[in-house]
Amino acid sequence: MMSAAESLESKLEALQSHFTWDLDPRRSKLFRLKDNLEDIGTEEDNIWLGPIYNLQGFIHYKLGFMEEARAFFSRATEAFQQLKTTDEGPWLVVNYGNLAWLHHHTGEDEKSQDFLSKVDALMNKYPAPIKGELHLEVCAEKAWTLMKFDNEKKLQAAEYFQKAIRMEPNTVLWQTSRVLALVSASKHSDSGLDDDIWEDMRVARMEDPKNLYLAAVELKESARRGEQIRDEAQELAEKILLNPVSSYRGLKPLLRSYRQIDAFHEAIDLAERALNEHPDSRYLKRCAALCYKWKIIFSKDRRPNERMISRAIGLYEEVISLYPQSSLVKQLDLANIQAKSGQGLMKSDQTYKKLLREVQDPADKQMIYNSYAKYLNFERQERNKSVEYHMKATAINHQSFFRQNSIKALEKIRDRGRNRMCREITEFLEKLEILQKVNRQ
Structure with a gap:
């Protein structure tokens, strides 16, 4: 027979x-998520405000900030009640579940x-439209939450949005969010969006203009x-600039549109214009910094001025x-930007x-190794040392863009056959392929 604690x-x-x-x-990922959620803002008409506060509460719990976690979960309750204009409903199931867990972890x-008991009461009063499935409100919040994590979870998010849509086909926001999860x-x-996702996005745009x-x-x-996209x-x-600052308003993907067509100056001008209107916005400073990086690092024009x-x-x-x-x-x-300045490479090296x-986190270290390998190659012309750091990035068993980028770099060097480390690279990649086959079994 289970004890009371085990039963709970x-x-x-x-x-x-x-x-x-x-x-x-990882802890570093938690801090990034925390900041990203803050940059969404807290406009009262944001339909995702409840899920935002719920996720912030969980993040603060994971970081060890219990009182802050409690405060965010309470804000989530209030946000749901205000947005839904009622004190209770199935949208509170996740929030009450979070509070149940938090009180348990704090010895209450x-x-x-x-x-x-509140969760049980809600589930009895508001059963899921399809027996055996999660309630559509729970599906939607779970989907939105999973969107904030890695690619595998983003694909799961799309599936959960699809489940919610099957139960309530007329909720446009869920249709849009499903598409955004797939795009993300x-x-x-390398091949861009699948045609099916592209078509789904076109449909979503018509439904959510x-x-x-x-x-x-x-x-x-x-x-x-x-x-052609300029006009x-x-x-x-103009529409985006009329709205309050939020990472959900579309400025960053719009800036990326300009990057896509190498219109770096137009991206900078737009970011600076937004920043001029909201000079204290850290999010807009972040967007502007990104645009300058694109111009300085990726532009094929003459060297940027000092x-x-x-x-x-x-x-x-x-x-x-x-x-x-x-x-x-x-x-x-x-x-990498300092390396392009006229002051030499000392600051970049430091x-x-x-x-x-x-930095000790393996995934973060992998990203640093990948970036440093490119820096060594392009800025310091230390080709062999660059290869060593691409190998270091690849050797960390964490699937990521940076690992794949380093693998591709090594394959390209091997295929050219001009580097004196080609034999070592070949042996390294062969061992890596064997390990990957073993891991897949």
Whole structure:
């Protein structure tokens, strides 16, 4: 017979909750998620405000900030009640489940049991439209949450949105979100979007014409397919700038549309214009910094002038200070921009050595190795050392864009046959292929 504690644990494990959805990101990823959620903003008309607060609560719990977690879960309750204009409903199932778990983890099992009872009452009063399935509101929140994680979870998110849509086909937001999950999962695909997803996005745009983020994502994909987008981009920019600052308004994918057509100056001008209207927005500073990076690192034009590089460095230094716990990518960007300045490579070298020494998380280390390998190749012309760091990135058993990028770099060097390390590269890649086959078995 189970003890009371075991019985409680069993009931908690059966809940639909962030605590049971296999969300166990690394600490550095938690900080990035936390900042990304903050950049969405807290506009009261945001239909995802409840899920945002729920996820923030879970993130703060994972980071060890219990009181902050409790506060965010309470805000989620309030947000759901305000958005739904009622005190109860199936949309509170996940939130109450989270509170049940949090009270259990803080030793308040009576309160935990109270929230378990509330979950049971809601599920009895609001059964799922399809027997044996999750309630559509639970499906939608689970889907939205999974979208914030890796590609595998983004594909799961699309499936959960599809389940919710089957139960309630007229909810346009879920249709849009499903498409965005699929697009996001395809972000690093060499071939771009599948035609089926592209068609789904076109349909979603017709169904959700006021969604500026979706419009910007579609524009970016149109640019990738070689379509002319400038006029539409300018029109969309005006609409985006009329809205409050939020990462959900579509500015960043619109800027990426300009990058897609090598219109770096237009991207910079738009980002600076937005920043001029909201000079204290850290998110807009982040967007502007990104545009300068594109121009300085990727432009095929003549070397950027020192004034532009100075502006980029200033923005990046400010962004790093505004995102102190989630700025690793920005620190790498800054090092690569500093390398393009007339001041030499000393600062870039110092940044890379500091990060190589201090960062311990394997996935983050992999990203640093990949970036450093390219820096060594293109800025320092240290080809053999570059190969060594591509190997280091590849050797870390974490599937990511950076690992694949390093593998492709090594394959390209091997196939050219001009590097004295070609034999070592060949042996390394052969061993890697054997290991991958073993892991797949």
